[in-house]
Amino acid sequence: MNVVSAITGLPYVGKTTLFNLLTGGHAKTGSFSGAEAETNVGIAKVPDHRVDELAALFKPKKTTHAEVLYRDLGLAHAKEPGQGISPQKLGDLRTADAIVHVVRAFRDPSVPHVDGSIDPVRDLASVELELLFADHGVVERRLERIEPELRAAKGLERETKEREKAVLAKAGAALASERPLRDVDFDADERKTMRGFRFLTLMPTLAVVNLDEVDVASPDAILAPVRKAASAHRATSVIPVCAKIEAEMAELSDEEAAEFRAELGLVESALERLVRATYELLGLCSFFTTGEDEVRAWTTPCGTPAQQAAGAIHSDLERGFIRAEVIKWDELLKAGSEANAKKLGIMRTEGKTYAVQDGEVFHVLFNV
Ligand SMILES: Nc1nc2c(ncn2[C@@H]2O[C@H](COP(=O)(O)OP(=O)(O)OP(=O)(O)O)[C@@H](O)[C@H]2O)c(=O)[nH]1
Numbered sequence: 443m444n445v446v447s448a449i450t451g452l453p454y455v456g457k458t459t460l461f462n463l464l465t466g467g468h469a470k471t472g473s474f475s476g477a478e479a480e481t482n483v484g485i486a487k488v489p490d491h492r493v494d495e496l497a498a499l500f501k502p503k504k505t506t507h508a509e510v511l512y513r514d515l516g517l518a519h520a521k522e523p524g525q526g527i528s529p530q531k532l533g534d535l536r537t538a539d540a541i542v543h544v545v546r547a548f549r550d551p552s553v554p555h556v557d558g559s560i561d562p563v564r565d566l567a568s569v570e571l572e573l574l575f576a577d578h579g580v581v582e583r584r585l586e587r588i589e590p591e592l593r594a595a596k597g598l599e600r601e602t603k604e605r606e607k608a609v610l611a612k613a614g615a616a617l618a619s620e621r622p623l624r625d626v627d628f629d630a631d632e633r634k635t636m637r638g639f640r641f642l643t644l645m646p647t648l649a650v651v652n653l654d655e656v657d658v659a660s661p662d663a664i665l666a667p668v669r670k671a672a673s674a675h676r677a678t679s680v681i682p683v684c685a686k687i688e689a690e691m692a693e694l695s696d697e698e699a700a701e702f703r704a705e706l707g708l709v710e711s712a713l714e715r716l717v718r719a720t721y722e723l724l725g726l727c728s729f730f731t732t733g734e735d736e737v738r739a740w741t742t743p744c745g746t747p748a749q750q751a752a753g754a755i756h757s758d759l760e761r762g763f764i765r766a767e768v769i770k771w772d773e774l775l776k777a778g779s780e781a782n783a784k785k786l787g788i789m790r791t792e793g794k795t796y797a798v799q800d801g802e803v804f805h806v807l808f809n810v
């Protein structure tokens with residue numbers, strides 16, 4: 443699978459600056475037009491030193507990293523909650539795998555703020571409220587439509603619709619009291635019923651705090667209240683970034699950027715941190731295929747059965763799956779070649795239901 447992440451947040455918080463540095467794009471920033479910003483779409487190559495090291499060993503014709511598709515979706519400044527997101531953008535949010543919610547912590551007075559002051563916790567809540575209103579609208583519209591359907595339905599169909607109505611009523615009550623749906627306990631059946639609605643307040647969400655340059659070295663005082671607010675609503679990770687510094691580093695050579703980063707005490711780039719957090723949030727793993735033609739990274743939910751994971755490579759491999767030869771990437775590197783790994787007996791043979799782990803190299807044997 444290729445992950446799709448939707449970047450959102452209030453105007454002028456640095457969404458497009460972040461989008462550009464993730465995707466290597468050059469979309470326009472700092473327009474301050476007041477209107478809803480245009481959507482930018484771009485692809486980030488997932489940095490993975492394991493792929494690079496495997497490629498150094500195999501010297502393939504082609505090296506392919508995993509990719510994350512980013513959509514940069516601006517919101518308009520809404521006077522009343524529920525007016526900040528256009529239907530088109532709602533669709534772009536709902537069909538993503540994860541939401542990246544950028545909040546502003548940089549102070550720069552030359553960049554206006556729609557609410558006048560810098561307050562990441564307030565901004566987090568105000569965008570969350572927009573998402574919540576959108577979900578509430580979905581519930582209300584469906585509940586209206588389900589009534590006549592219920593009157594006409596019989597038997598099993600009626601039971602199913604009754605269940606749907608009950609779940610929606612439960613969701614609606616939570617939303618009406620401004621509780622995001624991820625804050626509500628739903629059982630497996632209820633979750634299944636809700637899946638098709640793609641509720642925004644149920645989506646895996648990362649809060650990216652766009653730090654001021656001067657706070658990069660010691661961001662804890664700024665991050666602590668954001669972390670507290672985010673965890674109160676089970677919104678998982680909070681990731682600090684300074685988009686401006688990162689954007690400057692993106693212009694440097696790799697060595698210069700590494701030096702600059704080390705000076706600031708940053709170990710990884712914003713892209714590395716964001717992608718790692720996204721994979722963790724979504725429970726995703728990377729596995730690799732290697733050969734003279736191509737060394738390539740694949741993305742799959744951790745624990746996917748080997749046969750199904752093989753389907754990500756090619757449907758023939760899933761259909762005709764016999765078994766997979768599996769080895770951890772670093773063991774393969776140590777062995778120096780697949781042939782040597784086999785000789786050493788460290789290449790395992792696994793069957794259809796084997797649960798794929800992060801960092802494994804797969805060689806699928808299949809019937810055509
Ligand atoms: N000082 C400072 N300025 C930043 C930072 N990140 C972004 N900016 C500036 O803030 C302004 C707005 O950034 P954008 O990336 O256009 O913000 P946006 O969220 O995409 O804005 P809209 O799309 O118009 O809603 C630009 O002038 C950026 O250069 C940062 O970390 N520090």
Ligand SMILES: [Mg+2]
Pocket residue numbers: 457458459470471479516
């Ligand atoms: Mg923008």
